[in-house]
Amino acid sequence: MIHRNLVILTGAGISAESGVPTFRADDGLWMGHRIEDVATPEAFARDPALVQDFYNRRRRQLATVQPNAAHHALAALAARWTGELMLVTQNVDDLHDRAHAAQPPGAGFQLIHMHGELLKAHCTATGQVQDCPGDLEADHPSPHHPAGRMRPHIVWFGEMPLHMERIEAALEACDLFVSIGTSGAVYPAAGFVQQARLAGARTVELNLESSLISDLFDETHHGPATEVVPGFLS
Ligand code: BJW
Numbered sequence: 001m002i003h004r005n006l007v008i009l010t011g012a013g014i015s016a017e018s019g020v021p022t023f024r025a026d027d028g029l030w031m032g033h034r035i036e037d038v039a040t041p042e043a044f045a046r047d048p049a050l051v052q053d054f055y056n057r058r059r060r061q062l063a064t065v066q067p068n069a070a071h072h073a074l075a076a077l078a079a080r081w082t083g084e085l086m087l088v089t090q091n092v093d094d095l096h097d098r099a100h101a102a103q104p105p106g107a108g109f110q111l112i113h114m115h116g117e118l119l120k121a122h123c124t125a126t127g128q129v130q131d132c133p134g135d136l137e138a139d140h141p142s143p144h145h146p147a148g149r150m151r152p153h154i155v156w157f158g159e160m161p162l163h164m165e166r167i168e169a170a171l172e173a174c175d176l177f178v179s180i181g182t183s184g185a186v187y188p189a190a191g192f193v194q195q196a197r198l199a200g201a202r203t204v205e206l207n208l209e210s211s212l213i214s215d216l217f218d219e220t221h222h223g224p225a226t227e228v229v230p231g232f233l234s
Pocket of ligand 1: 010011012013014016017022023024025039090091092115154155156157158159160161164180181182183184185186187188206207208209210211223224225226
């Protein structure tokens with residue numbers, strides 16, 4: 001079968017070999033922090049300084065890493081793909097963006113950051129988004145509204161992921177769904193494979209090891225993303 005409509009979901013595993021820690025490994029990103037202390041709206045209300053500091057450190061760390069062979073292989077695919085290709089990333093880093101800037105994608109390409117972006121912030125009063133390349137203070141005033149404060153443009157637990165309508169539409173229309181470097185622990189992203197299956201798509205998982213949802217895929221290929229992604233896409 002020739003595939004035309006492709007949805008690719010990526011998670012922290014695709015950026016691991018660039019030096020960005022994953023979430024659920026023993027030495028993962030939240031080592032030293034309980035997830036509830038940093039990645040919920042309640043945590044931000046309780047201790048904005050802790051939460052801003054956590055994201056400030058990750059923004060600084062992002063400046064020290066580069067896209068890897070897996071990001072570049074996806075960018076090369078997007079540059080040559082003549083059908084629809086939606087790349088949905090759960091990652092808040094900008095490594096896909098940088099890889100695609102180096103190899104401009106075709107007209108049918110969309111990149112969606114469903115869990116937000118580390119290098120953006122939004123106003124708590126209006127929701128307006130702006131670039132945020134550097135640090136934010138705990139009580140950073142909003143330029144958009146006198147009552148607002150700027151917060152990381154990140155989807156925390158209990159908040160609605162971004163662009164869900166566009167993602168659902170692409171899943172309903174897709175004939176190939178590929179999941180890369182995600183544990184299947186967080187919804188709604190972990191449910192995308194079932195939605196793609198309902199649409200009749202072939203489903204493929206590329207991950208270092210078995211994930212929580214490996215059984216739901218038609219095919220799984222295990223190994224580091226810098227090897228299995230270029231290998232699968234070539
Ligand atoms: C490699 C590799 C290499 C390593 N090569 N592979 C019960 C209570 C409360 C809430 C819920 C509940 N049940 C369900 C919920 C909902 C909740 C949820 O799913 N909770 C679960 C914990 C159960 N979800 C939400 O709240 C979401 N919102 C929501 O549901 O809104 C309502 C809604 C209703 C209807 C429709 C739609 C929505 C929001 C979720 C927000 C997630 N945010 C985070 C934090 C972002 C902030 C930050 O970055 O600081 O996003 S959580 C964190 O997990 C982050 C990630 O994007 C996400 C997924 O993690 P990921 O990418 O899978 O990473 P890991 O570390 O888990 O896995 C890495 C994988 O890579 C592993 O398998 C490795 O083996 C592999 N790997 N090295 C290839 N080199």
